[in-house]
Amino acid sequence: MEVELHNIYKTFGMVRANIGINLKVPAGSIQSILGENGAGKSTLMKVLSGFIQADSGEILLNHQPVIIQSPADAIRHGIGMLHQDPLDFPPMKVIDDFILGRSGSLFLPRKEAGKEFMALQQKFNFSIDPETYVDTMTVGERQQLEILRLLWLGAQVLILDEPTTGISALQKEKLFETLRLLASQGMTVIFVSHKLEDVENLCDRVAVLRRGELVGEVLSPYDTTQLVELMFGKILTLGERQSCNTEIPAFELKDLEIEDYRMKIEGVNLKLCKGEVIGLAGMEGSGQGILLRACCGLVRPVAGKVMVDGHNLSGKSYHDYMEKGVAFLPASRLEEGLVPGLTLAEHFILAESQQGIFINWKRVYAQTEQRISDFAIHGRPTSKVETLSGGNQQRAILALLRNPLSVLLLEHPTRGLDIESTIYIWDKLKERCRQGASIIFISPDLDEILQYSDHILVFFSGRVSPPLDANNTSVDHLGQLIGGKGWSDTFVA
Amino acid sequence: MAKERARWINLAFQLGAIVTALLFSTLIMLLAGAPPLQAFKEIILGAVGSTDNISNVLVAWVPLLLSTTGLLVTFTAGLWNIGIEGQITLGAIFCTWALRLNQQSILPPWIILVRSILMGMFGGALWAALVGALKTFGGVNEIFGGLGMNFIATAITLWLIFGPWKRPGIGSMSGTEPFPQTLWLPVFPNLRLSLWSVLLGILALIVIYLLLQGTYFGLRLKAVGNNLRAAFRLGIPTWQNTMTAFILCGSFAGLAGAIQVTGVYHRLIPSISSGYGFLGLMVAMLINYQAVWVAPVALFFAALNIGSIQLPIVLKLDSSLSGVLQGSLVLFVLIVDGIRQRVLGRKS
Numbered sequence: 001m002e003v004e005l006h007n008i009y010k011t012f013g014m015v016r017a018n019i020g021i022n023l024k025v026p027a028g029s030i031q032s033i034l035g036e037n038g039a040g041k042s043t044l045m046k047v048l049s050g051f052i053q054a055d056s057g058e059i060l061l062n063h064q065p066v067i068i069q070s071p072a073d074a075i076r077h078g079i080g081m082l083h084q085d086p087l088d089f090p091p092m093k094v095i096d097d098f099i100l101g102r103s104g105s106l107f108l109p110r111k112e113a114g115k116e117f118m119a120l121q122q123k124f125n126f127s128i129d130p131e132t133y134v135d136t137m138t139v140g141e142r143q144q145l146e147i148l149r150l151l152w153l154g155a156q157v158l159i160l161d162e163p164t165t166g167i168s169a170l171q172k173e174k175l176f177e178t179l180r181l182l183a184s185q186g187m188t189v190i191f192v193s194h195k196l197e198d199v200e201n202l203c204d205r206v207a208v209l210r211r212g213e214l215v216g217e218v219l220s221p222y223d224t225t226q227l228v229e230l231m232f233g234k235i236l237t238l239g240e241r242q243s244c245n246t247e248i249p250a251f252e253l254k255d256l257e258i259e260d261y262r263m264k265i266e267g268v269n270l271k272l273c274k275g276e277v278i279g280l281a282g283m284e285g286s287g288q289g290i291l292l293r294a295c296c297g298l299v300r301p302v303a304g305k306v307m308v309d310g311h312n313l314s315g316k317s318y319h320d321y322m323e324k325g326v327a328f329l330p331a332s333r334l335e336e337g338l339v340p341g342l343t344l345a346e347h348f349i350l351a352e353s354q355q356g357i358f359i360n361w362k363r364v365y366a367q368t369e370q371r372i373s374d375f376a377i378h379g380r381p382t383s384k385v386e387t388l389s390g391g392n393q394q395r396a397i398l399a400l401l402r403n404p405l406s407v408l409l410l411e412h413p414t415r416g417l418d419i420e421s422t423i424y425i426w427d428k429l430k431e432r433c434r435q436g437a438s439i440i441f442i443s444p445d446l447d448e449i450l451q452y453s454d455h456i457l458v459f460f461s462g463r464v465s466p467p468l469d470a471n472n473t474s475v476d477h478l479g480q481l482i483g484g485k486g487w488s489d490t491f492v493a
Numbered sequence: 494m495a496k497e498r499a500r501w502i503n504l505a506f507q508l509g510a511i512v513t514a515l516l517f518s519t520l521i522m523l524l525a526g527a528p529p530l531q532a533f534k535e536i537i538l539g540a541v542g543s544t545d546n547i548s549n550v551l552v553a554w555v556p557l558l559l560s561t562t563g564l565l566v567t568f569t570a571g572l573w574n575i576g577i578e579g580q581i582t583l584g585a586i587f588c589t590w591a592l593r594l595n596q597q598s599i600l601p602p603w604i605i606l607v608r609s610i611l612m613g614m615f616g617g618a619l620w621a622a623l624v625g626a627l628k629t630f631g632g633v634n635e636i637f638g639g640l641g642m643n644f645i646a647t648a649i650t651l652w653l654i655f656g657p658w659k660r661p662g663i664g665s666m667s668g669t670e671p672f673p674q675t676l677w678l679p680v681f682p683n684l685r686l687s688l689w690s691v692l693l694g695i696l697a698l699i700v701i702y703l704l705l706q707g708t709y710f711g712l713r714l715k716a717v718g719n720n721l722r723a724a725f726r727l728g729i730p731t732w733q734n735t736m737t738a739f740i741l742c743g744s745f746a747g748l749a750g751a752i753q754v755t756g757v758y759h760r761l762i763p764s765i766s767s768g769y770g771f772l773g774l775m776v777a778m779l780i781n782y783q784a785v786w787v788a789p790v791a792l793f794f795a796a797l798n799i800g801s802i803q804l805p806i807v808l809k810l811d812s813s814l815s816g817v818l819q820g821s822l823v824l825f826v827l828i829v830d831g832i833r834q835r836v837l838g839r840k841s
Contacts, residue, residue: 322728336726341719342712350716350727354709361707400727 001062001078001156001188002027003048008057010043017043018054019212025205027062030179030189032203034196036231036283036444036479039209041192045159048190049081050074061157075101080150081159086142090135097134098149113152120148124178139262140171147178157188164198165262165285165461176202194283196227196483228479232446249307250274250438251295251326251407256304258294263287263462268304270457270467272407272438278467279449280442282459282482288442291464292409295440296321296328309406325406331415331442333393338385344368344396345381351400375399376424391421398428408432410441414448426452446475446482460484465491503833510829514822521817527810535807536815540800548686552757553769553795555694556581556749560773561787562694562701563745568782569705570738571718576624576639577770579646580617580743584750585765586650587616592672592754593658602675609676610751617747618740620646625739629732635739650763658761668762678756687756695788697745702784714738746770772798775823781830794819 003025010018017040025031033041047054050068058065061077068074071081089097099113117130126144134142143163150158158179164172179189179202193199199206199222206218208230216230251272258265265287272278280288293299295306297318305314308324318328330336338347345368349359368381375395379388385396394417401408413429414422429439429452443449449456455467458481465481468490480486519529540550560577567574574580591612595605620642627638655664678687705711716724717734725731753765776794780786801815 318725319728319730328726330726334723335720336722339716339720339723339727342716346712346715347727349709349712350724350729357709358703358707359709359712 001186002060003079003157003188003190004060004063005044005048006058006060008044008047008059009055010040010047010052011055016212018047021057021209021214023207023214023217025188025190027188028183028186029205030183030191030203032199032206033190033192033209034194034199034206034227034231035209036194036446039231040212041209042161043212044209045081045161045190045192048074049079049159051081072101075150075153075155078154078156079159080153080155080157082143082146082150082161082163084162084165086139086146088134088142088146090133092134093130094128094132094134094137094145095130097145098130098152101149101153116152117148120152124148124181125174138167138171140167140175143167143171143175144178151182156186157190158182159190159192161192162194163191164193164195172198194231194483196224196480196485199227200224224480224485225476228476228483232475232479250276250309250436251440252305252307253295254305254307256291256294256306257302258287258290258299259302260290260299265291265462265464268464272440274406274436274438275433276455277433277439277441277453279453279456279470280440280459281446281449281456281478284444286459286482287462287464288457288459289411291459292328292411292440292442295407295409296326298328322402325402325404326409327401327405327407328409329397329411329413331412333390333397334386337397338393340386341384343382343384344372344377344379344388347385347396347400351402371399375428390415391417394421394425395428398425401432404435405432405437408437408439408441410439412443413441414443414445422448446478450475450478458482460487463487502837506829506833507826510826511822513829514818514825517821517825518814518818522810522814525810527808532804532808532810532814535803536797536800538800539803540796545684546799548681548684550792550796550799551686551691553798554792555690555752555756556767556769557772557776557791557795558694558787559697559745559749559752560770561776561791562698562784563742563749564773564777565701565705565782565784565787566714566738566745567742568777569711569718570714570735571721572628572735572738573636574621574624574639574739574742575636575774576621576642577742577746577773578766578768579639579643579770580620580746581750581753581766581770582643582646582650583620584613584617584747585754585761586646586653586750587619587747588613588751588754589653589658589669589761592676596672596676605676606678606755610748610755613751613754614744614747617750618744621739621743621746622736625736629735647764650761650765654761654763666763668758668760671760676755677759678752680756685757687752690752690756693748693752697748698784698787701745705784710737772819775819779823779826 005021005023008018008021021044033044035041043052046052048059050071050073053069059068060066066077068077068079089100095110095114095117098117099109114130121128126148128141128145147158163175167175183189191199191203204220206222206227207214208216208227210231210233218227249271253268253270256268268291280292282288290299294301297313297316297320301314305312307313308321308326311324313321313324334340345364348368348371349364365381372379372381375398377392377395377399379392385393388396394413408429414425417425433439450470450473453470456470456473456478457467458465458478460482461484465487481490522529522532539546541547560581564574564577588609591609592605595608598605624635624638624642627633628635654669658669660670678689680687713729713734716727716729717731721731749769750765754761758765772794776787776790780790797815797818801812804810804812804814
């Protein structure tokens with residue numbers, strides 16, 4: 001089936017996720033949608049698969065305009081989407097999960113569906129036991145199940161959102177083989193990814209999105225440099241950086257090993273001196289998040305040591321890390337950072353050490369006023385934190401930090417902030433560095449990483465690079481690295 | 494001006510809720526073939542018609558006040574302490590136990606009373622701590638844990654009344670052997686009301702009010718209740734605060750149970766909690782967990798309870814009519830609040 005998108009616009013509040021996107025995908029082709037995080041790939045695909053509606057624009061299937069208002073609508077029109085995290089039902093049996101979503105009689109057509117399931121399986125050489133439970137399967141197997149289910153429901157267009165994250169190399173081979181087979185039978189495959197290698201291997205054509213706009217379409221074979229340039233745009237000038245003058249590590253990771261259900265990170269070694277800034281570069285979910293949480297006791301490492309100012313804190317709880325001057329600022333401000341329902345003043349009381357039993361509200365309000373003006377927060381001491389804008393919430397979180405601090409761990413410190421707030425936040429952070437704090441931060445924005453870091457760690461599917469000197473790299477180079485290219489040339493073992 | 498207007502709109506909505514609840518109760522009475530106006534009149538007279546009645550309302554007010562006050566602590570910490578009924582019951586059991594152990598002793602009665610009441614508080618706290626431990630260390634939601642503990646508490650009461658603590662001769666539903674009058678909380682002449690229990694109830698409310706409004710502890714509870722993860726990240730010990738909230742609420746519930754034994758029934762009876770725990774949950778929801786409203790609303794609910802006692806005799810109506818009134822009041826206030834938020838939300 002041929003898919004055509006005409007002038008798709010979608011905005012979320014201030015964010016313009018899709019700006020006038022026109023794309024035509026011929027039947028029987030494997031189309032890649034490439035772009036960094038936040039480029040608008042997922043939004044576009046969610047529009048096509050009915051999870052969200054575009055503000056304006058048109059979708060044509062085989063030259064017929066269609067209106068897709070829900071995922072159920074989409075599958076009726078033959079569009080099926082495979083999500084990055086499988087949207088299945090872990091506590092159910094494979095066969096029940098398979099049948100779900102099919103409208104029909106009151107009773108489940110288990111027997112008949114079972115036969116069809118096995119027949120479909122055989123076509124692709126899958127070997128899933130229909131009586132097993134979904135939560136016992138690997139992510140790769142769950143993907144296979146989801147593909148079978150969508151095909152059974154009559155999908156003629158298959159959208160896959162970052163399908164190669166979290167599956168083994170063998171499963172990836174199988175997936176690609178299946179997709180090629182499907183395409184040869186006339187199925188339209190849309191493959192959303194940021195992994196250059198996978199895209200180059202599999203796809204006939206590539207559409208690159210950057211900041212909500214379609215910036216280019218390229219046909220196979222590809223020139224990698226050209227793709228990277230399309231993805232990330234031009235390079236910004238680098239910021240000033242402090243040289244690391246002391247050699248006493250303020251923070252140290254020794255052979256750290258972390259594991260979660262998706263990936264395993266091994267052999268991370270890192271030394272941070274006072275005032276040093278380290279940026280963690282990588283696509284979302286490449287392992288930076290859990291490493292950062294392992295640096296402050298929120299995730300327990302499997303092996304290795306975490307040293308803060310010479311103290312071994314491995315296996316200690318987050319509150320022990322706090323006592324040694326480690327602070328962690330999460331990306332989700334209202335979920336982990338602040339307490340909705342509490343005012344700014346109440347937050348400052350909670351962050352301070354307790355003085356007596358009763359709160360001296362008069363003193364607290366005076367102090368809060370002071371902090372509010374110090375950090376240029378638009379709000380009053382009695383403002384509840386959820387009424388503040390994102391930038392002001394982030395300023396408030398910074399204002400809550402204790403003094404002195406030895407290590408600051410930041411997850412997306414400027415996510416969703418405008419330029420003015422971003423510059424302000426980094427000014428404050430650099431001030432902390434001059435006072436002797438070291439910083440490790442995650443950002444999806446390579447410009448930000450290059451501008452503020454002294455050293456950079458690159459993450460790709462659970463692999464962590466040795467520290468890279470920020471002076472000797474570029475956005476282009478980093479872009480290749482986080483896409484999994486050029487590792488052997490850059491990091492000579 | 495806008496603020497002033499919003500306040501009036503809110504008030505109008507709340508009054509609307511109360512009127513709707515009254516209309517709904519009227520409808521129920523009409524369906525049951527009862528004269529609504531006369532029923533309402535009887536309830537009012539039953540509650541405030543005589544000194545006796547007023548004193549009985551206050552007797553019912555105290556345990557309701559105590560359980561609602563305790564529940565404010567758990568609600569602040571984001572916990573649904575359904576197990577409060579069992580905590581009241583355990584308070585009564587522990588208090589009875591202490592009285593039984595001490596009633597032959599030569600200690601002055603007031604020391605025995607104080608000891609027994611403290612034991613009651615301990616019993617309630619223990620039962621609540623079990624629910625808290627189930628939640629913290631066992632991953633059992635406090636609603637299920639509390640419900641289970643309620644059933645166990647009832648079972649223990651019945652076992653004690655018909656088993657080890659049965660009256661000489663044969664156990665009966667009327668409870669254990671009453672305690673000698675020296676071990677009763679002193680009451681006003683010719684009334685069932687004890688000044689001490691009222692004072693304890695008011696004291697409890699003041700303590701909790703101050704605790705929640707003005708202390709570091711209260712603020713930490715609020716943070717834990719509103720966002721456990723962010724509270725933890727801000728350095729607040731989370732499960733410890735949860736446990737403390739349970740223990741505090743449990744000891745208040747236990748105090749209510751102990752007062753039922755020492756001040757009202759003077760023995761252990763099968764349903765000693767009289768549903769005050771569940772009623773307390775309703776009051777807490779109705780007042781949107783604001784401490785300032787506990788005393789008046791609990792008083793109103795107690796008046797409804799006592800006022801409807803006369804209904805079966807005078808109008809051949811079941812006294813559970815008060816429950817219909819209370820329940821519909823809570824439901825309609827909550828529904829109307831939901832509607833108000835939707836209407837106002839849509840406007841902005």
